[in-house]
Amino acid sequence: MSQPFSATLRIAVLFGKVGPALLSVGTLVLAWELYARLSGISPTTLPAPSRVLAQAIQQRQALFDNTVPTISATLAGFACSLAVAFILSMLIDFFKPLRSALFPLFVISQTLPLVAIAPLIVLWFGFGLTPKIMLVALVTFFPMLVALVQGYASTDRDISALLHSMGASRMRIFRLARLPSSLPYFFAGLRISITYAVVGAIFAEYAGAAKGLGIYMLNAKNNFRSDLVLAAVLVSALLTLVLFAATALIQRAAMPWERLDAARKS
Amino acid sequence: MSRRLELRQVSKRFGDIDVLAGITLHVEPGEFVSILGPSGAGKSTIFSLLTGGLDGYGGDVDFDGRPLADARRPFALMPQRDALMPWRTVIDNAALGLEVQGMSRKAARDEVASLFGEFGLAGFEHKYPAQLSGGMCQRAALLRTVVQHRAMLLLDEPFGALDALTRTGMQRWLQTMWDRHRWTVLLITHDVREAVFLSDRIYVLSRRPARVLREIAIPLSRPRKDLASPEASAIEADILDTLLDPQPAQRT
DSSP states (O other): OHHHHHHHHHHHHHHHHHHHHHHHHHHHHHHHHHHHHHSOOOTTTSOOHHHHHHHHHHTHHHHHHHHHHHHHHHHHHHHHHHHHHHHHHHHHHHOTHHHHHHHHHHHHHHHSOHHHHHHHHHHHHOSSHHHHHHHHHHHHHHHHHHHHHHHHHTSOHHHHHHHHHTTOOHHHHIIIIIHHHHHHHHHHHHHHHHHHHHHHHHHHHHTSOSSSHHHHHHHHHHTTOHHHHHHHHHHHHHHHHHHHHHHHHHHHHHOTTHHHHHHHHO | OOOSEEEEEEEEEETTEEEEEEEEEEEOTTOEEEEEOOTTSSHHHHHHHHTTSOOOOEEEEEETTEEGGGSOOOEEEEOSSOOOOTTSOHHHHHTHHHHHTTOOHHHHHHHHHTTTTTTTOTTOTTSOGGGSOHHHHHHHHHHHHHTTOOSEEEEESTTTTSOHHHHHHHHHHHHHHHHHHOOOEEEEESOHHHHHHHOSEEEEEOSSSBOEEEEEEOOOOSSOOOTTSHHHHHHHHHHHHHHHOSOGGGOO
């Protein structure tokens, strides 16, 4: 008899978590809808959300065709960025002077305005996948590197001393203690970077591409179809949310002890 | 029979701060010896020297009659707090030392699994440290220490972070375990009662720079149950006087 009760309870708990988010988004969309309908503003300037949604459904094939390249660019760029960040973070952990040598360079790379750099990269590397991957990597690499380096440094000194007393090599201590210690930092960095990654890919496409959400937005804007621009924005927002949720799921699977720790601390 | 561990006039400086100022002490095989001293006196520095965590010190350290440098990692260390890895289950934490020694994870697990009952951890093999009480974490940490089969155990304030009641329970439990296994133990503590209850001998250290103020043999018979006995209380009071008197030189 407890089964239906616990199921109800679970739905209640779930709603308790997503309810406030639904409420805030719902309120915003409703206010927008009312304003667009009642103020007499031209749909070309500000289309109502209902119109954006209707257009999105009507244009779903075109939107889908343009979303696939954006997803590939995002994931490929992010994968490159992760691989390079991981290798460099390890080198920095083993050879500290590298940090002072490289960090200023990376900080400067983060100050480059995308508006200026995106067209240049497209100019140098063409309309293919390469410039997108590079731009996504450019915006996500440094946050991931910092997260990993900080994560290694967060290793409990008692655990390091213990492993040292057991005769573990530096490489062994890295693998047994420093790498697992960095996981919470890694996932925090991942959640932030994955949102940057989508924006980076769209920016690269905006600067020049055969297909993609970025170029779709540009074309829609040039045709005075702000409803289609916003439809593409909706798709990119959903894409970002899905990627964000995926990182949360991966984190849960990779760190089963984390929720126990959180429960103990609260 | 040669002494298991012997330190002669061991000194250590960090920059221009003297931490250890000529420590001389020894431990016999099968003996339980405590180093008792105020916080920040450099007690843990002695363990860091022994486990190779620090280079460059003065004086001599011999193990089984030969210089420590010739001995191959004779110590198993239990650090302050439990230092259990939150991402490893209890059994994998306990097996850590064996894994580092080169044993496969499976073989290491098999070896430590048989000891879980004796350490009061049966049924908790596959839990994470966060699911254990403070006392159980300390028992898991001690299990991780003894399964390494080293010639000597170094226990660094193992019960310092526990509440008073759990600590007393753990001290009694440790005494029972020691009576059964007779490990050679060097224990660091600032708890006078703990040192008196557990030790065969106690070295009382001064404030920094640390020197050995006194060496006290504890003649109480084992197993010890009654810490409130007049003999135990007299020893405890005597040690407290030594530790709390700011000018030991003026004592008669």
